[in-house]
Amino acid sequence: MAQDPIPGWPRSAEHAPRVLRVAELNRVARFVMEDQFRDVWVEGELADVSRPASGHVYFTLCDAEMPAQVRGVMYRNDATRARARLENGARVRLRCGLTIYEARGTFQLVARVALPAGEGDRAAEVARLKQKLASEGLFDPTRKRKLPRVPRVVGIVTSRDGAAIHDVVRVASARMGVRLVLAHCQVQGPDAPLSIVRALRGIQQVPELDVVIVARGGGAAEDLSAYDDERVARAVAACRVPTVSGVGHEVDVTIVDLVADVRAATPSNAAEIVVPDAVQLRAELEGLERALARALDQRVQRERLRIERLLRRIHDPRRRIAAPRQALAALHASLERSIARRLGDAHRAIDRLRARLAVHEPRARLSRDRDRLIALEDRLVRAMxxxxxxxxxxxVDHDRRVRALGPAMVRTPRERLARLVGTLDALSPLGILARGYAIALHQPTGAALVRARDAAPGDRVSIRVHEGTIETVVERVRDEEGS
Incomplete structure (x- = not known):
C-alpha cells in the first residue's frame, strides 16, 4: 500500500477527487511548513509588541524596505534570555521556526533567539580582525613601549565636546602642570574611524610630543565600534610615541585597547597613568637629592683618606729601588747554586739507573728464565x-687381592641367607595354606574366626585358601559337641 506523500493528507477511493475539510488543510499546511522551515534566521522591525500575564511575547515583524509583515511569538523561557530589546521599533534578528496556527489558519514565527540587528555580523567581524592583527604581532607584549617618566607634552585624541577631554584635563591639571595638546576627532558614527586616524597623524606633527592618549567616554557597544576599526588599530600601532588607550569603561575592551602600549580603564585613569603626581614626584626628588648628597660626602671622605695614605707611602724612588735590587741579586745567586746542585743530583741518579738497567737487561733475563723453565719442566715430567x-x-696389587678374597667373602652371607629363607617359608601362613588349610575371616570387620560360636547364621564369611578367597554365608553353626 502506498504511503501518503504528506502526513495527515486524506486518502480517497480510486479515481475519486480529494475533498478536504478546512482543519485538514490547515494541518497539512502546518506539517509542510514545520518540516521545511525548522530553523531559519529572519531580520526585521518589531511592531504591536504585547506581553500578557503568561510572560510570552507576541509581536509583528515588519520588513524595513517593503510592505510585508508576519506575526510571531516568543515563549517566556526564551524571552527572558533574549539579548535584543523586545519593544516596538527595535530592529532584531530572530532565530525561529515557521508554523501555522490551525485554529485561524494564520502563518506565524516561533522565535527562540533574539539578537539586535547586525550584532552577530559585527561580533564576527571584530573576532576575525582580532585574529588577523594578533597573527601580525600587534598584540604581542614584547612590542609594548614604556611610557616616559615625566612627559613634557601629552597629546589627546578625542572629541572636544565630549566628557573625556574634561576628565583628562581635570586629572592632569590636578597632578602636574604639563602641556596638553588636543587633536579633535569624531568618536562615534560612520565617519569616526577616518576622523580618529587623521587626528592621530596630525598630533604626531608636534615635535615635543612624548605620549598620546586615545580617549572616549563610555557608551553602548555600537557607540564604541569606531575603536574596533582596523584603520584606527593600525594607526595607533604605527604611532611614533607610546600610546595609552582610555576608551569606554573598565568592562569595555576594544581592539585599540589591545594594540595600545598601555590600556587604561577610563579616560581619567589614562591621565593618572600618563601624568605623574607632582607632590609624590617632588618627594621622590627630594629623597634622591638627600641620598645623592650623602653618597657624595661619603665618596669625598673615602678619596681624601686614600690620598693621605698614598702621600705617606711616597718616598725617594731610588731608595725604593735599592732594596729590591739587592734582593734580586741575592735571589739570582741562590738560583744559580740551586740549579747546579739539581743538575749534579740528576746526573748521579741517571748513572745509578743505567747500572740497574744493565743488571735487569730484558734479553739476559729472558734467557735465564727460559733455562729455568726447561729444568722445571723436566723435573715435572719425571715426577709425574x-x-x-x-x-x-x-x-694391580688391589685387583689381585680382590680376586683372591672375593669368593670367600660372598659364600658365607649367601649360605646364611638360604637358611633364613627356609625358616621363613616354614613359618609363613601361605605355606600352611598350601598344605590344605584355610583361614575364615568374619565380614565386614575382617577379623579371623577362631571358634565356631563366633559366627551366627546369616553372617558373611570370607575363606582364604592357597590360591584365592571364597565368599560364603553361614547357614548353621555347629561346635565340637555337635550342637
Whole structure:
C-alpha cells in the first residue's frame, strides 16, 4: 500500500477527487511548513509588541524596505534570555521556526533567539580582525613601549565636546602642570574611524610630543565600534610615541585597547597613568637629592683618606729601588747554586739507573728464565712418570687381592641367607595354606574366626585358601559337641 506523500493528507477511493475539510488543510499546511522551515534566521522591525500575564511575547515583524509583515511569538523561557530589546521599533534578528496556527489558519514565527540587528555580523567581524592583527604581532607584549617618566607634552585624541577631554584635563591639571595638546576627532558614527586616524597623524606633527592618549567616554557597544576599526588599530600601532588607550569603561575592551602600549580603564585613569603626581614626584626628588648628597660626602671622605695614605707611602724612588735590587741579586745567586746542585743530583741518579738497567737487561733475563723453565719442566715430567708407575702397581696389587678374597667373602652371607629363607617359608601362613588349610575371616570387620560360636547364621564369611578367597554365608553353626 502506498504511503501518503504528506502526513495527515486524506486518502480517497480510486479515481475519486480529494475533498478536504478546512482543519485538514490547515494541518497539512502546518506539517509542510514545520518540516521545511525548522530553523531559519529572519531580520526585521518589531511592531504591536504585547506581553500578557503568561510572560510570552507576541509581536509583528515588519520588513524595513517593503510592505510585508508576519506575526510571531516568543515563549517566556526564551524571552527572558533574549539579548535584543523586545519593544516596538527595535530592529532584531530572530532565530525561529515557521508554523501555522490551525485554529485561524494564520502563518506565524516561533522565535527562540533574539539578537539586535547586525550584532552577530559585527561580533564576527571584530573576532576575525582580532585574529588577523594578533597573527601580525600587534598584540604581542614584547612590542609594548614604556611610557616616559615625566612627559613634557601629552597629546589627546578625542572629541572636544565630549566628557573625556574634561576628565583628562581635570586629572592632569590636578597632578602636574604639563602641556596638553588636543587633536579633535569624531568618536562615534560612520565617519569616526577616518576622523580618529587623521587626528592621530596630525598630533604626531608636534615635535615635543612624548605620549598620546586615545580617549572616549563610555557608551553602548555600537557607540564604541569606531575603536574596533582596523584603520584606527593600525594607526595607533604605527604611532611614533607610546600610546595609552582610555576608551569606554573598565568592562569595555576594544581592539585599540589591545594594540595600545598601555590600556587604561577610563579616560581619567589614562591621565593618572600618563601624568605623574607632582607632590609624590617632588618627594621622590627630594629623597634622591638627600641620598645623592650623602653618597657624595661619603665618596669625598673615602678619596681624601686614600690620598693621605698614598702621600705617606711616597718616598725617594731610588731608595725604593735599592732594596729590591739587592734582593734580586741575592735571589739570582741562590738560583744559580740551586740549579747546579739539581743538575749534579740528576746526573748521579741517571748513572745509578743505567747500572740497574744493565743488571735487569730484558734479553739476559729472558734467557735465564727460559733455562729455568726447561729444568722445571723436566723435573715435572719425571715426577709425574714416577707417580703414575706407583699408582699402576697399587692398582694391580688391589685387583689381585680382590680376586683372591672375593669368593670367600660372598659364600658365607649367601649360605646364611638360604637358611633364613627356609625358616621363613616354614613359618609363613601361605605355606600352611598350601598344605590344605584355610583361614575364615568374619565380614565386614575382617577379623579371623577362631571358634565356631563366633559366627551366627546369616553372617558373611570370607575363606582364604592357597590360591584365592571364597565368599560364603553361614547357614548353621555347629561346635565340637555337635550342637
Amino acid at each position: 712418570r714416577a707417580r703414575l708407575d706407583d699408582t699402576r702397581r697399587q692398582i
